[in-house]
Amino acid sequence: MLAGASCATPAFAGGTPAGTDIQNIATATYETLGGPIEIDSNLVVIRVDELLDVTVSSSNPGDVATTPSGNNVQTFQVTNSGNGNEAFALVANVAVGGDDFDPSLQSLVLDSNNNGVYDAGVDTIYVAGSNDPVLAPDTSITVFIITSTPASAVNNNRAEVSLLASAVTGTGAPGSSFPGAGDGNSNAVVGNTGADAQASSFLAVQAALLALVKSAAVADPFGGTRPVPGSVITYTLVASVSGSGTLTNITISDPIPAETTYSAQSITLEGVGQSDAVDTDQGSFNGSAIRVAVGSLASGESRTVTFRVTIQ
Amino acid sequence: MKNWQIEKLTACVAALFASTAAAAGTQVQLSSDVFVEKQIRQPDGSTSLVLEQPKLVTPGDNLVFIVKFKNAGAAPAENFIVTNPVPNAVAFNGTSDGTETVSIDNGENWGLLSALRVKDTEGNLRPAQMADVTHIRWSLNQSLPVGSEGKVIFRGVVR
Numbered sequence: 159m160l161a162g163a164s165c166a167t168p169a170f171a172g173g174t175p176a177g178t179d180i181q182n183i184a185t186a187t188y189e190t191l192g193g194p195i196e197i198d199s200n201l202v203v204i205r206v207d208e209l210l211d212v213t214v215s216s217s218n219p220g221d222v223a224t225t226p227s228g229n230n231v232q233t234f235q236v237t238n239s240g241n242g243n244e245a246f247a248l249v250a251n252v253a254v255g256g257d258d259f260d261p262s263l264q265s266l267v268l269d270s271n272n273n274g275v276y277d278a279g280v281d282t283i284y285v286a287g288s289n290d291p292v293l294a295p296d297t298s299i300t301v302f303i304i305t306s307t308p309a310s311a312v313n314n315n316r317a318e319v320s321l322l323a324s325a326v327t328g329t330g331a332p333g334s335s336f337p338g339a340g341d342g343n344s345n346a347v348v349g350n351t352g353a354d355a356q357a358s359s360f361l362a363v364q365a366a367l368l369a370l371v372k373s374a375a376v377a378d379p380f381g382g383t384r385p386v387p388g389s390v391i392t393y394t395l396v397a398s399v400s401g402s403g404t405l406t407n408i409t410i411s412d413p414i415p416a417e418t419t420y421s422a423q424s425i426t427l428e429g430v431g432q433s434d435a436v437d438t439d440q441g442s443f444n445g446s447a448i449r450v451a452v453g454s455l456a457s458g459e460s461r462t463v464t465f466r467v468t469i470q
Numbered sequence: 471m472k473n474w475q476i477e478k479l480t481a482c483v484a485a486l487f488a489s490t491a492a493a494a495g496t497q498v499q500l501s502s503d504v505f506v507e508k509q510i511r512q513p514d515g516s517t518s519l520v521l522e523q524p525k526l527v528t529p530g531d532n533l534v535f536i537v538k539f540k541n542a543g544a545a546p547a548e549n550f551i552v553t554n555p556v557p558n559a560v561a562f563n564g565t566s567d568g569t570e571t572v573s574i575d576n577g578e579n580w581g582l583l584s585a586l587r588v589k590d591t592e593g594n595l596r597p598a599q600m601a602d603v604t605h606i607r608w609s610l611n612q613s614l615p616v617g618s619e620g621k622v623i624f625r626g627v628v629r
Contacts, residue, residue, distance in 0.1 A: 173529020174559040174629045180527070184537040184554040186500045188547035188614065195547075199502040199537060206559060206628060209528040241529055335526055347528050 176208030176242030177342020208242035208340030398460035497543025
């Protein structure tokens with residue numbers, strides 16, 4: 159490029175595009191008795207070489223929540239911080255040491271529709287050496303690492319997953335060069351990043367556990383607590399969730415014990431009476447068992463259900 | 471008196487010949503060289519700056535431009551001025567002697583860098599910076615005598 163309009167060169171982070179020719183020519187003017195003269199110097203042409211640089215960052219704001227046997231999506235950003243069009247090889251590492259478990263790698267996926275969200279069956283599965291993403295200077299691609307968590311993982315286990323991106327032209331110590339391998343027949347030169355970079359993101363198991371505790375209180379017809387025919391037993395069921403996360407669609411059901419008779423309309427949930435019919439409230443009785451649809455409970459929450467039977 | 475007139479006429483003819491030769495580009499020679507400044511790490515751990523032929527040039531590299539001139543003709547060159555447009559991909563980074571004037575608008579207006587202003591996108595004026603410079607000019611303010619030579623040097627950073 160020859161000198162043109164002022165400030166015409168955009169300030170790319172990656173700098174002047176590789177393969178650009180820097181052309182320099184000086185001019186001199188002077189006067190002789192014969193009039194003004196203008197002369198040009200020789201032209202010096204320097205080709206800007208390709209700097210190989212890459213950065214990788216995790217797009218997940220914190221730990222990615224997982225559950226035992228769950229599938230996971232971790233999102234990374236690979237940016238070409240060099241000044242040439244460069245292909246990058248990607249490697250996912252799920253077996254990083256020093257963590258609690260190793261998830262199994264399902265696939266490495268390129269965000270081919272560029273919406274930043276993993277679209278199963280739409281985004282392209284990465285195959286090393288066959289569809290290494292080619293990035294223009296200062297552009298990025300979103301990469302998803304799809305894994306599954308082993309069934310043996312327990313609450314609060316963490317797993318480190320990392321993505322490594324390397325310039326296909328070559329990597330090495332900053333300043334290493336690959337003659338003629340750059341854009342526009344320029345040379346390729348390894349930049350400060352070493353032409354490879356990696357970033358990590360953590361999976362954290364959030365396993366919620368449901369506990370159900372049942373207790374009984376007996377009231378006999380004589381004001382005592384003996385279980386005799388005619389005594390009324392009040393059963394109390396407490397469902398509580400521990401660990402981390404939320405359990406959904408929790409249902410408590412309990413068959414009516416033999417030799418007892420269910421007391422109609424006796425179901426309560428958190429002290430609120432529930433009808434026996436299957437209707438808009440959460441409790442019901444089907445003739446042999448009570449059933450209460452508790453719904454979702456987050457860790458630390460509990461629900462108390464009671465019902466009564468009479469000993470025959 | 472008559473002799474003087476003849477002598478003067480001879481001088482004019484000589485000058486005419488000289489200017490003809492200059493018009494053919496042979497009187498003043500002008501050459502341009504560019505070097506790249508590399509930091510070389512020494513075995514003792516220190517670094518030293520070395521000027522190299524530009525074999526590998528990447529954004530951020532410091533370039534040194536050297537413009538040499540020599541009056542190889544038979545007559546002095548009056549009002550000798552050297553102008554060097556700064557290549558687009560290079561940000562001007564100063565001269566060795568500071569005697570230059572610069573332009574930030576492709577040679578339309580000239581001045582000391584400190585006297586120039588740039589209008590930003592909102593129409594406000596800010597002091598021009600070295601990276602704004604599009605052209606550099608050295609005016610020798612004197613004639614370049616026959617046989618004399620010199621050079622001007624400026625530095626730039628690959629954008």
